[in-house]
Amino acid sequence: MTLPAAASLAPLLAAFLLLATPALAQREPPPPAPPFAGPALAAELGQDRIAVDTSFSGADLLVFGATDRLLGPAGDNVVILGLGPPRDVVVRRRVRWLGLWVNGPSARFQEVPNYYAVAATAPVAGLLEEAARRERRLGLDMLTARLAGPRDPLFRAALVDLKRGSRLWNEEESPVEVSGGRLFHARLPLPSTIATGDYIVQVLLVRNNRIVARQELPFRVDRVGATARIADVARSLPFAYGLACIALAAFAGWLGSVIFRRG
Numbered sequence: 001m002t003l004p005a006a007a008s009l010a011p012l013l014a015a016f017l018l019l020a021t022p023a024l025a026q027r028e029p030p031p032p033a034p035p036f037a038g039p040a041l042a043a044e045l046g047q048d049r050i051a052v053d054t055s056f057s058g059a060d061l062l063v064f065g066a067t068d069r070l071l072g073p074a075g076d077n078v079v080i081l082g083l084g085p086p087r088d089v090v091v092r093r094r095v096r097w098l099g100l101w102v103n104g105p106s107a108r109f110q111e112v113p114n115y116y117a118v119a120a121t122a123p124v125a126g127l128l129e130e131a132a133r134r135e136r137r138l139g140l141d142m143l144t145a146r147l148a149g150p151r152d153p154l155f156r157a158a159l160v161d162l163k164r165g166s167r168l169w170n171e172e173e174s175p176v177e178v179s180g181g182r183l184f185h186a187r188l189p190l191p192s193t194i195a196t197g198d199y200i201v202q203v204l205l206v207r208n209n210r211i212v213a214r215q216e217l218p219f220r221v222d223r224v225g226a227t228a229r230i231a232d233v234a235r236s237l238p239f240a241y242g243l244a245c246i247a248l249a250a251f252a253g254w255l256g257s258v259i260f261r262r263g
Contacts, residue, residue, distance in 0.1 A: 041065065044063075058194075060190065061201070062185065063201055063203065064184065077205075078176050079118065079127065081137070112147060147159075197221060203216075
């Protein structure tokens, strides 16, 4: 091919390349989709209903879950908080009068959680700042500081002793256990005296002294069997229930006197 002929074909070749380049670019495979990012925290309860009957002696509520990062001293931490329905509580001080112990001054606290339990993978006081702990009521000291009522520290300490003595308030009695680096579980103790009603478990994921994820898990405590029927009668027919209790006590006293007299 002569040089002038090659020169005349050059514009045609350049035009062909310009038209072919977009077509080749369109045939390239699309970039891969980014990997799916799961939740930072996933938690669940072993059961969402606690049945209380005449043989109920307490139970443990299982809380378990997983995180997207490793748990431990060099990683994230998990805090579990169990709360019961709020109620007003009256604390009375016993005083000695004429050789007898009688009820003295009293203090009423409002919106007191009937049940309180906190557990964590590490001591809560070292995981969060005081302001964050106060806001979330993490720790008995933070819980009592937010209660509405008299500021007398003696009455507040007596309230804590009363609730802890009945095992209705528990503070980090058992830690949150970690398995495999990202799996966790804990057991919150429920005493035999736990009241019926709706309860809530809050699971908090703490990272660098901040709460980065939170999940709320509700559960309910219900009476079943004979206990439920007796409670229904006491609530719907209080007068008849009171008469029945008096009659039963009188019958038990009479039966006891007959048995011991014959013995």
